[in-house]
Amino acid sequence: MRRTIGWLAAAAVVTLVFGSLYIAFQQSGRRSANVAPAAAAAAQLQLLGTSAPAVPRVELTPDSGVFVIVYGTDDNPETGTATLHGVLPVVPSGVLDTARRSGGDAVTWQPEPGLRMAVIARSSAGKVVVAGRSLAPYEATDTLVMAYLALGWFGCVLVLGAGFAASVLLGQRQRQPGIT
Template sequence: MTAAIIATFAFGSTYVTFQQIGRRAANTAPAAAAAARTMGTDTVTWQPETGLRMAIVAREAAGKVVVAGQSLAPVEASDRMTLLILAAGWLGSMVVISGALGAATLMDRRAGRVPWRRIGESAG
């Protein structure tokens, strides 16, 4: 059980990390396009219509505001692929952990030991 919890935490943390890296990287191109501003930046995720999300960066330049953006579709597609890969890895680790537990239980039974017996409980 402990191994399953650790594996779940490890794969979940990895997914969140990659998702955040991808999302933050989506602001890089718009920020470069709006690079005329010397102080501060405003960033926002905007969904003008269902199924269309944009990463937007706004900077002031010569008394005007430069706004640049890009679709989050490539980032979200990468995010889905990362989720699928990590979910497959997690599922594989659960199979290995279950197999190891099953093998250990079988070996204990063949050796005459009763697995998971409470202290003070008879083998009886």
């Protein structure tokens, strides 16, 4: 019985290690998705109040790059570099409220099914600059990391299972009379 508990404890430790690795990689990847939008929001905040040149707009897609949208004091978009179905998209008012109250907010925004964005909101003078980017590349990497870690975990559990089976078989052979 003690031998079984030892092998089960080893399997639990392996599971915890691989689970912790997955969480660490997933969180690291998700947080890195905020880096470019944070830089874009900071740059746009410096331009508030100046007459910035008009920038062509792109449609938000899972492949779209970094976008910036400036919201006025009435929570309506004033200007931006991206559209959703041809119009400037509107983030949830809670994001804008939190940015105004605390100076900033960082959320995952899903404007429609299949379109998830890492969004950074920063406020200045009553306006809120929202910058974001698609999470599709990060989610694809996350899926790949999970597959690799699952394979590694399965391999370790398989080796532990084989070791346990071998120890049980050897233990039975040693208990049989006449076997050395």
